[in-house]
Amino acid sequence: METTRHFVATCYVVCDGATLLHEHDELDMWLPPGGHLDRDELPHETALRETYEETGLRPELVADAGPYDTDQVTSLPRPAAFLLEDIDVRRDGRVAHQHVDFVYFGAVERRGVAPMGRDEADPDAWTWFTPAELEARADELAADVRDLGRRAIETVG
Numbered sequence: 001m002e003t004t005r006h007f008v009a010t011c012y013v014v015c016d017g018a019t020l021l022h023e024h025d026e027l028d029m030w031l032p033p034g035g036h037l038d039r040d041e042l043p044h045e046t047a048l049r050e051t052y053e054e055t056g057l058r059p060e061l062v063a064d065a066g067p068y069d070t071d072q073v074t075s076l077p078r079p080a081a082f083l084l085e086d087i088d089v090r091r092d093g094r095v096a097h098q099h100v101d102f103v104y105f106g107a108v109e110r111r112g113v114a115p116m117g118r119d120e121a122d123p124d125a126w127t128w129f130t131p132a133e134l135e136a137r138a139d140e141l142a143a144d145v146r147d148l149g150r151r152a153i154e155t156v157g
Helices: 043-055 131-136 143-156
Strands: 004-015 018-024 029-031 034-036 081-089 095-107 126-129
Touching: 004 043, 004 143, 018 143, 029 143, 034 043, 043 095, 095 143, 126 131, 131 143
Parallel strands: 004 095
Antiparallel strands: 004 018, 004 034, 018 029, 018 126, 081 095
8 A cells, every 4th residue: 555645834823922723623633724735835835825724814934044045046944843744544554644744833913813715714713822721731732733832932932
């Protein structure tokens, strides 16, 4: 069996010492905004587009770009994490579907959520989590989501 891999991008949005998550219906887990790269998109563009579609927020990414800007090359914003995520694990333990996830951190100045895309989660489905709330709900939140949420809050400041 071949493993299908999709490229995705995620943005941990931070405002006033908290990060924004929602419970993903299909995956049954709490996640930040994000989604699949379109054919003509770069990962950081996907993170920004998906965040806007899902939340109506336009974060400023907190990501350095490398020193390699020339006439032929452009450095891209570096993700805070680059993850391989098992999405569909079969009963026999084989992985059928994975996401290659470019994870970014972004800052916004307001917390109001107003989705702009079609078929997005209701604004009330989104919750802002402080570091203490991330820890308090450890039984509901995956370890990587808690850790990256904390790191995003620390990085954005």
